[in-house]
Amino acid sequence: GESVGLHLPTLSVQEGDNSIINCAYSNSASDYFIWYKQESGKGPQFIIDIRSNMDKRQGQRVTVLLNKTVKHLSLQIAATQPGDSAVYFCAESGQNNNDMRFGAGTRLTVKP
Amino acid sequence: DAGVIQSPRHEVTEMGQEVTLRCKPISGHNSLFWYRQTMMRGLELLIYFNNNVPIDDSGMPEDRFSAKMPNASFSTLKIQPSEPRDSAVYFCASSPVLQMNTEAFFGQGTRLTVV
Numbered sequence: 001g002e003s004v005g006l007h008l009p010t011l012s013v014q015e016g017d018n019s020i021i022n023c024a025y026s027n028s029a030s031d032y033f034i035w036y037k038q039e040s041g042k043g044p045q046f047i048i049d050i051r052s053n054m055d056k057r058q059g060q061r062v063t064v065l066l067n068k069t070v071k072h073l074s075l076q077i078a079a080t081q082p083g084d085s086a087v088y089f090c091a092e093s094g095q096n097n098n099d100m101r102f103g104a105g106t107r108l109t110v111k112p
Numbered sequence: 113d114a115g116v117i118q119s120p121r122h123e124v125t126e127m128g129q130e131v132t133l134r135c136k137p138i139s140g141h142n143s144l145f146w147y148r149q150t151m152m153r154g155l156e157l158l159i160y161f162n163n164n165v166p167i168d169d170s171g172m173p174e175d176r177f178s179a180k181m182p183n184a185s186f187s188t189l190k191i192q193p194s195e196p197r198d199s200a201v202y203f204c205a206s207s208p209v210l211q212m213n214t215e216a217f218f219g220q221g222t223r224l225t226v227v
Contacts, residue, residue: 034215043116043203043218044155089155099168100145100216102155 012109019077021106023090026071030092034100035064035075038087044102047075047088077108085110116219118204124225130192133222136185137206145216146179146189147203155203161187194226 013019025033031052036044048059050066050073057064063076073090087107093100117136125131137144145160159169164181172179176195181187191198201223205216 041220043205043221045218046215049215099157099160101157102147104154 009104010107010109012111013080015080015082015110015112017080019075019080019084019108019110021075021077021088021108023073023075023103024071025073025090025092025103027092027094028068028071029094032093033064033066033073034091035062035073036089036091036102037084038089038105040086044089080108080110082110082112084108116204116206116217118202118219118222120222121220122223122225124227125194127195127226128193129226130190131194131198131224131226133189133202133204133224135187135189135204135219137187137204138208138217139185141206141208141217143207143216144181144187145203145205145207146187147205149201149203149221150199158189191224194224196226199225 011021034049035047037047038044048057048062048064050057050064052068055066061078065074075088077084085108087105089102089105091100091102116138119134123131143160143162146158148156148158156171158171159179160167161181164184176193177191179189189202201221203218203221205218207214207216
């Protein structure tokens with residue numbers, strides 16, 4: 001069936017560097033994409049979202065890029081901090097659809 | 113608002129016993145989701161409700177799993193009988209908008225261990 005998946009299961013970066021976390025999706029009907037951050041022992045927490053009519057969206061220190069041609073989504077974190085260490089999930093859903101499906105997750109570790 | 117509230121936070125039960133997980137969504141939210149998280153399968157959507165009505169339960173693994181939402185402020189996920197392979201963290205999430213996609217707000221989860 002259609003699914004959301006991740007290229008890299010783990011990512012280790014130096015504090016202050018930029019991080020890029022990637023996600024591939026297979027459902028061309030996906031209309032809405034979200035990045036979540038999950039810290040140990042907690043539920044996923046919303047970071048940033050993007051709709052399919054956009055290619056890029058920026059938040060505070062985070063940018064999400066959407067390439068619909070190759071069905072690829074990425075999360076860029078600028079000046080990564082130790083507090084950014086967590087598992088990051090991409091999630092997608094279809095148009096007018098609350099059926100939100102998650103990818104496998106990428107563990108980001110920030111080295112001091 | 114206190115956010116999505118789940119109880120219990122931890123549950124240890126013996127195989128064959130009934131387990132009931134509880135969720136209180138954020139007041140005013142129209143949609144409620146139940147997810148299961150394991151190392152092997154990640155975050156799986158089990159079922160979701162819109163305005164207290166189950167919309168899609170295709171993610172519910174078997175008939176041993178059932179979910180209800182008797183009113184806008186309460187939902188339960190029941191496993192009967194429970195099995196060791198049901199051990200996982202179960203998350204409840206809610207979102208405020210019915211038709212337009214928006215982010216879901218997650219509870220802290222219930223860690224279920226079936227021995």
